Every structure is written in structure tokens, then in C-alpha cells.
Amino acid sequence: MSNTSSESTEQVFQSLTSANMSKKRRFRNAAASVAMVGAFLLAAIPLFAMGASVLSRGLGVVLTVDWWTQPIPGDVGRADLAGNEELCDLGFGDASECEAGESSTSVVEGMQPAIVGTFLTVFGASVMAIPLGILGAVYLHEYGKTGRLARFIRFMTDVMVGVPSVVMGVFIYTIWVLNFGTNGKSAFAASLALGCLMLPIVVRSTEEMLKLVPNALREASAALGTRTWKTTLKVVLPAASAGITSGCLLAVARAAGETAPVVFTIGYVTTTNFSMRGQNTTLSAQIYSQLTNGGSIATQLAWGAAVTLVGIVLVLTLTARAISSRLTIGNT
Amino acid sequence: MTTQLETPPAESEETPPNPLTEQGSGAVADGIFRRVTLLSGVAVLVILLLIAVTTTKQAWPAFSELGTSYFFGLEWIPSEGIYGIVPLVYGTVLVSLIAVFFAVPLSIGIALFVTELAHRRVRSSITLVIDLLAAVPSVVFGLWGFYQLIPIFQSVFNAIADAVSSIPVLNVIFAPGSGSSFMSAGLVLALMIIPIITSVTREVFLTVPENDKSGSLALGATRWEMIKGVVIPHSTGGLTGAVMLGLGRAMGETVAVALLIGASPQISANLFGRGETMPAQIFRSLSEAGGLYRSALIGLGVCLFVITIVVNVSARRMVLVIDRRIKGTA
Numbered sequence: 001m002s003n004t005s006s007e008s009t010e011q012v013f014q015s016l017t018s019a020n021m022s023k024k025r026r027f028r029n030a031a032a033s034v035a036m037v038g039a040f041l042l043a044a045i046p047l048f049a050m051g052a053s054v055l056s057r058g059l060g061v062v063l064t065v066d067w068w069t070q071p072i073p074g075d076v077g078r079a080d081l082a083g084n085e086e087l088c089d090l091g092f093g094d095a096s097e098c099e100a101g102e103s104s105t106s107v108v109e110g111m112q113p114a115i116v117g118t119f120l121t122v123f124g125a126s127v128m129a130i131p132l133g134i135l136g137a138v139y140l141h142e143y144g145k146t147g148r149l150a151r152f153i154r155f156m157t158d159v160m161v162g163v164p165s166v167v168m169g170v171f172i173y174t175i176w177v178l179n180f181g182t183n184g185k186s187a188f189a190a191s192l193a194l195g196c197l198m199l200p201i202v203v204r205s206t207e208e209m210l211k212l213v214p215n216a217l218r219e220a221s222a223a224l225g226t227r228t229w230k231t232t233l234k235v236v237l238p239a240a241s242a243g244i245t246s247g248c249l250l251a252v253a254r255a256a257g258e259t260a261p262v263v264f265t266i267g268y269v270t271t272t273n274f275s276m277r278g279q280n281t282t283l284s285a286q287i288y289s290q291l292t293n294g295g296s297i298a299t300q301l302a303w304g305a306a307v308t309l310v311g312i313v314l315v316l317t318l319t320a321r322a323i324s325s326r327l328t329i330g331n332t
Numbered sequence: 333m334t335t336q337l338e339t340p341p342a343e344s345e346e347t348p349p350n351p352l353t354e355q356g357s358g359a360v361a362d363g364i365f366r367r368v369t370l371l372s373g374v375a376v377l378v379i380l381l382l383i384a385v386t387t388t389k390q391a392w393p394a395f396s397e398l399g400t401s402y403f404f405g406l407e408w409i410p411s412e413g414i415y416g417i418v419p420l421v422y423g424t425v426l427v428s429l430i431a432v433f434f435a436v437p438l439s440i441g442i443a444l445f446v447t448e449l450a451h452r453r454v455r456s457s458i459t460l461v462i463d464l465l466a467a468v469p470s471v472v473f474g475l476w477g478f479y480q481l482i483p484i485f486q487s488v489f490n491a492i493a494d495a496v497s498s499i500p501v502l503n504v505i506f507a508p509g510s511g512s513s514f515m516s517a518g519l520v521l522a523l524m525i526i527p528i529i530t531s532v533t534r535e536v537f538l539t540v541p542e543n544d545k546s547g548s549l550a551l552g553a554t555r556w557e558m559i560k561g562v563v564i565p566h567s568t569g570g571l572t573g574a575v576m577l578g579l580g581r582a583m584g585e586t587v588a589v590a591l592l593i594g595a596s597p598q599i600s601a602n603l604f605g606r607g608e609t610m611p612a613q614i615f616r617s618l619s620e621a622g623g624l625y626r627s628a629l630i631g632l633g634v635c636l637f638v639i640t641i642v643v644n645v646s647a648r649r650m651v652l653v654i655d656r657r658i659k660g661t662a
Contacts, residue, residue: 032556039441135372162644164584170633229365257469
């Protein structure tokens, strides 16, 4: 409807612009259009520049088998020194390593612990936040509706979306890590922090999707004598499943990329830890710590981790987009 | 319209107890399910409350022992046990304002481009680019900024500082500094908050009645005059809300800022000078801190929590007002 009307106004508009109009007005109009395109380019160009530099710097190391199967090299600073022959000649670095001619290439650049850790924490967070979030949204839309409590919860959920991720980290740090000491730092603790981050996002996106389910479906189900809970589980949620999945994937992508709440709840390891207990590490935490380590090998590791992380996040985001775009086509 | 008409009968059908199905397992299951969903909904409130209570409790030593010197102290020097949060609050606010200053015009431009200018086919690729910008993790922005942008910023900032060195006020604001500075962090942050501001702004622009726009064009307005005369005035409240949401997001952003701001808590008017923000300071130091230092850092978290809640609540209020107005007209 709105498209056809805007197209017809467009035509009127075209005929007017081509007719008599002062140069000044025409120029202003053109300048405004150029400015809008320019605004878009100013946002798009850095994005592509960033994509290009991340790929060019990090893709090489990611395409090796070692990257996915080997532990994170520990003392990369020393390896850097050992590989630098000029520094060896000047007497820096470990003498024995210099004599042995050990080069920086002998360092096996692996990232398996962080890849495993990322999947563990995000999985843990999803298991906690997604069911809770979907049920919460069901309450808001199917039971609470416009009641006082529901409106309050909805408002507070919006507020919680805006709470900085670092605060979630501080929260889990005080409630979990401080109570259990260093043993408290684990993939599980990081999952808790990421779960807190995901929960409001899941609630809000799920509720938006429940709104799209036609009321006729609920009424038809109710007319057959079905209880609300059964209608919700068997009719409403399946009807909204594509949209809910898409929203959840976006929440997962957001959690996978977070660094701040993870760093002080997860600790640090260089060997793969498949357990939710005990210290662990994630790709985002590795990017930060390798970057602060400095040196050529650490930098290489950071860029590689960035490529891996961006890859994971992109797959999640694009899948979510594909699901939701198919959904909107189906609706209209 | 139609859905609103259909809702009341559906509700009245469900709420009065139905004598046919009053007894039996169905009613019990319904009650249980309702309670489970209610508990899940309340979880959000519980978590928010827990955040407030536990962090405040841990931060209490700093609040009570340091008192006003904590909240109004002009110096943050942990090595000497001096914890005054003003430099960090200053850094947080300054960096966020820089980010909003650059991000808002761009976001409005992009939103106008999407809603008023772009063809339908172009529209989806624009939103794809903005979605991708939103998807990139903060730490990747930080990494890219740290290695690629800081050297560029360094030379650009120096050139600007040289150019304005003899102009009275500008030579204080744009004094020679370093590549990692308030301005560097603010610029990268601007890029990071463009998606959120753009998407809210777009929603707001989409609520402008088509009739008003057509009417303006029919009176002979150019597209730009139509935007200036109809779209923008109709959207001011919503735009303010969008800006506040962006501000809230910018204030809480951690890793990218931590990598680009230079880690030096100071109150300086020089935008090219090093600084520090609250989230960056927490992020950098919390793992190793103990005792009063830890309390002071957690206290920063409490302050950040309170500030972002205030900003977000006022932003939501503004967006809510818009919502109500739309529903009123529909």
C-alpha cells in the first residue's frame, strides 16, 4: 500500500523538479541527497577497511590446522626475542636458544583452547538465558499483556538491555568469583555473566515475534477448547519459531563477541579445557590479552583470533538475517 | 486496527472460568505454566535487583570510608590509595559526547537515506552494512583501532594541533597529544553506536504519516524541504530518545575504549590528550585489585549502573511518548 503511494508521489515530485524551480532550492536538495549518501559511506568505508585489515592480517594463521588443534603458545615474548638474530648478536634473549637457532617460526600458533572456551561459555549462557527469556516473553505477551506487572517487567527489560556488559561482569565477579576465590573463575561463571547479558535481548525479541502471531490462531485453538498453555506451546510458539530463532541467534552472536564480562570471570589458560569448571579462555579475551602482550607473534595470534571470532559472529548474524527475511516475505 | 478489535473478545473468552473444563488436569497444568512463565518474567527484575544489592554491598567500604573524597575527588591514583572518581566520570562523559557528536548526524543521514532516498533494492544492502557494523565485536574495533588507526590519528591530530596553535581557545582543546586519546576513543565509539542510533531513528522516521509527506511534496516542496518541514519536526522527541540510547551505549562500551584512550585518568580539556573512562578502568584493574581498591572499582560499576539506568530510563520515556502518539493516530 504505502509503496505504491510513495511511488506516485515520486512521480509528481519528478515532474515538479524538472519544471521551474530556483537553482538555489535545486542545489540544496541535491546537496542534502549527497550528504545522506555521504553519511552512509562514512560508516561503510571504515567497516570495509576494518574487514580488509582483519582478513589480510589474520587469515593466514587461521587457515592452518595447528590453529584449530594446538594449545596457545605460552611465552611468545621470549620466542620473539629468540627469533630475532640481530638481538641475539647483541646479547639479548636466551643464549642457549640463540645458539640453537630457534626461530619464531618454531612457535606453534594454536588457538584451540579459546575456540573451545568460546563455544562452552556461549553454549552455557544460551542454555540458561534462552529458555528463561522465551518463557518470560510468553508471560509478557500471553498472560501479563498490558497489566501493571507486565508493563513494569517490559520497561525494566528495556532498561536491562542498556546495562553495560562490564557491569554484568562486575556483578558475577562479586556474587561468584569473590565467594569461591580463584576456583570461582570458570567457563560457568562467564556463562552466567553472558546469560545476564542475553536474557533481556531474548525476552524483547521473542515478545516482538509473539506479537506477529495472528490472534485468529489463538482464538481458533481456544475455540477447540484448548487451554492457554497448550495453545502457547503447540500453536503460538511453533508459529513464531523462525522469528524467535533469529532473535536468539543475534543474542548468541552478541554474547560470543563480548569481552568485558568474560575477562574477570573466566581466568586464563593456554591448554584446552573442555569442562565448565576450572579456568578457561575465549577468543575475545585472547584478542585483548595477546594485544596487551605485544610482540609480533602475539599480534599474529590476536589478528587470527579476530578473524575466527568475526567469522563465528558473521555466520550467526547472517543466518539470523536469512531466517528473518524469509519470515517477513512469508508474512506479507 | 483489526487486531485491536479482535483482542477484547479473546480475553473475555479466556478469563471467566469455563464450567466445562474447570476441573481436571488441564486447569492445573495451565496454572503451573502460568506460574513458570511469571517466574521467568520476574527473573529480569530479580537479576537487576541482585546487581544493585550485591555490587553496592561490595562497594560499600569505598563509599563509606572515602565518602565525599570518593565521589568528588579530582584525582584517581590507585598506587597512592587516592580514589576520586571525577576524572573517570569526566572521561566517560567526554568520550561519549564526542561519539554522539559524530554519530548522530551520520545516523540521521543514513536513516533518511534508507527511509526517504534509497530504492527498495538498495535499502536491504544498506541495512545489511549497518547490521554488520553492529555485529562486529567491540574488541575487534579495539584491535583495529589500536594497530591501524592510532598511527593515522597521531599524525592527523598533530597536524590539527599545529594548525590551531595560535588560536586562543582552540589551542587548548586541540593541543598536541598522542594517538591514543579522548578523541581516538570517541571516534571509534561513534562508529560503534551508529547502528543503534540509526535503527531507532529509522523507526521514528517510518512513523511520519505518509499523507503529511505527500502533502508537502504536493505543495511543491523539494525532498529536502519535505524532510526539513515534515519529517524532522515530527520526529524530534524520538530523535532525542535515539540520541540518549546511543549515549547510554557509548558510556558502557568497554574494551574498544580501554585500548584506545591511553589509560591515564585526568581532567584535561585537551581532546587529543590521554584519558580514562569508568568501564575501561574497571576492565583493566578489577582482576588484580584487592581491598579498598577493589571496592573502589566495584563502586565505579555501581555508579556506571546508576548513570546508564538514568540515561536509558529517560530515553525509553521519550520513545514511549512517541509510541503512545503513534497508537493514538493509528
